[in-house]
Amino acid sequence: MCHSCVAGGVHSGASRRSFARFLAAGAGLTVLAACTPEAPAGVALSSSSLAPSATSASPSPVAVPSVESTTAAAEPPAQVPASPSGALPRQFSLTDPASPWLVVNKHRPLAPADYLPADLVQPNVPLAVSGEAALLNSTTAAAAEAMFAAAALDGVSMTLASGYRSYGTQVATYNGYVAARGLADADTASARPGYSEHQTGWSFDIGDGGGACGFQPCFADQPAAVWAKANGHRFGFVVRYPWMFHPITGYYYEPWHLRYIGVETAADMANRGISTVEEYFGVEAAPGYP
Structure with a gap:
């Protein structure tokens, strides 16, 4: 999720606010469609051959997620069905930040709040950021490398636009939103510290290789977003905040957040x-903070 993305040092809050006002005014919006390294030299690969096999993972003010698009269409119910995940042969913790099945949302903070992944690495993919934002945990990094390479083979260029974000960075980012916009508005644009998936190393934001529509609703129509939405599952990724499921996830559509x-x-x-991990794992919807 963007959740107060600061990729390249530029906040995207203004564009999100103006978009939200546009929608609030009653204007219509076409439904959004649902983010590369080169393949190794001398190796003939198809994008499907790069999909990894099923894998397990190695093991005051506050900050919140970003607002993207909404529509006047009917919202889905916030009820979450019983978990279907029992059909899978392996089970992981839903609360351990080192687990790939961790569910963190506005009702489920990280524990500890200042969690720091032990295995942060920089993936070998095109970067639109530097420093901590270019890092992922080692499992996510390996999967991202395979996915970016497969996208490249299909002629789709994408970049890593925002990866790991430390607790301290999230505190500073969120407090900046509070100071500029007030607490209530900040909670629609940035994750509270200790509530951001970016802090776990399991999530990252993608960008289009040409830089088009970064962290804007129009990104959903860019090749990187369309490809990731259709193919991300082959590499272990989901679009975490899908279209029109904000009553469950607590966040508006973020086609860049994997x-x-x-x-x-x-x-x-x-x-x-x-569509959502809340539904899949059978945990309660989290439209807002308790």
């Missing part, structure tokens, strides 16, 4: 047509 949950799990979600 979350690693494992190949088997992501494929199972796709095959079952389940």
